[in-house]
Amino acid sequence: MKNSExxxxxxxxxxxxxxxxxxxxLMESSxxxxxxxxxxxxxxxxxxxxxxxxxxxxxxxxWITPRGQSLTPHIHRNVKSGRGFNHERTGALxxxxxxxxxxxxxxAKLVGGQIQVAGDQWPxxxxxxxxxxxxxxxxxxxxxxxxxxxxKHIFTSPSSxxxxxxxxxxxxARIHGMRSVTRASITYVATQARFALTSAQVFSRSDLxxxxxxxxxxxxELLNDPDEREEVELLMTWWNR
Numbered sequence: 001m002k003n004s005e006x007x008x009x010x011x012x013x014x015x016x017x018x019x020x021x022x023x024x025x026l027m028e029s030s031x032x033x034x035x036x037x038x039x040x041x042x043x044x045x046x047x048x049x050x051x052x053x054x055x056x057x058x059x060x061x062x063w064i065t066p067r068g069q070s071l072t073p074h075i076h077r078n079v080k081s082g083r084g085f086n087h088e089r090t091g092a093l094x095x096x097x098x099x100x101x102x103x104x105x106x107x108a109k110l111v112g113g114q115i116q117v118a119g120d121q122w123p124x125x126x127x128x129x130x131x132x133x134x135x136x137x138x139x140x141x142x143x144x145x146x147x148x149x150x151x152k153h154i155f156t157s158p159s160s161x162x163x164x165x166x167x168x169x170x171x172x173a174r175i176h177g178m179r180s181v182t183r184a185s186i187t188y189v190a191t192q193a194r195f196a197l198t199s200a201q202v203f204s205r206s207d208l209x210x211x212x213x214x215x216x217x218x219x220x221e222l223l224n225d226p227d228e229r230e231e232v233e234l235l236m237t238w239w240n241r
Contacts, residue, residue: 015041052154053203056196059158063149064089064197084199085110093146094197096121097132119214125197126190138231142186142219143238150193151239155185181239183223183232191216 001009016023026034058077065071071089075082085091091110095101096117099110101124109115117123124130126147128140152160191212195203198210205213223232 049203052192053195055153055158056150056192059153059161060146060150060193060196063146063161064093080199080201082199083197086199090197093125093130094123094194097124097127097137098134117211119211119216120218122215122219123194125193142190142235146193147186147189150189150196151181151185154189154192181236183220183236186235186239187216187219187223190219 022037026037029037057080061071061075061077071087073082073087075087075090083090084094085107091107092101094117095110099106099115101107101110106115110117124132125144126142128143128145130144131140133139149161194215195210195212200207200210203212222228223235225232
């Protein structure tokens with residue numbers, strides 16, 4: 001079985017676990033009905049992702065604005081053109097680890113597009129205090145405050161970001177029986193947060209500018225790498241605390 005087939009099989013098994021009665025329904029359905037069921041599941045996933053993308057676009061501006069201050073120039077909550085490497089704050093967070101945003105030459109090349117950032121060049125927004133440790137790449141990786149806020153926003157409730165639970169309905173995690181943070185949920189949140197900071201208008205897996213699919217896959221591959229098990233277990237313990 002190819003690696004991609006193994007991944008798909010794992011996702012399918014998880015889907016059967018999450019949706020009671022789905023396996024029986026599939027086994028009893030005609031080919032046409034199976035295609036219809038798959039279509040409905042895909043539409044539901046697309047709709048949920050679109051809701052997350054829309055909510056994050058606005059909320060992330062609050063999280064990256066220093067308390068009691070304002071961003072200069074101002075970033076509109078519902079407009080993306082002023083984000084990405086076009087803005088000092090979002091540019092610093094999107095700057096690939098190992099590159100110095102404070103270096104005027106590097107900054108100019110990122111702004112001008114002479115440096116193209118691939119999905120496997122992870123940005124500083126993933127690291128605690130937005131600081132990359134070249135001597136220890138695991139130090140602070142996937143532990144930034146921005147990611148924690150993004151996770152709460154999507155899986156608990158938007159109001160839980162401020163630690164003031166005002167929501168009157170259960171969050172996504174509780175609704176779907178999610179009792180702990182998962183590798184895939186961290187990866188998904190990182191992908192959504194990164195996209196929200198870019199100037200890209202439409203979330204698309206085939207978008208070569210944001211290269212979101214490669215970004216998502218490379219993080220998930222690291223978190224599922226048996227050789228990194230010890231570091232990943234420490235990371236999962238940190239998140240679940």
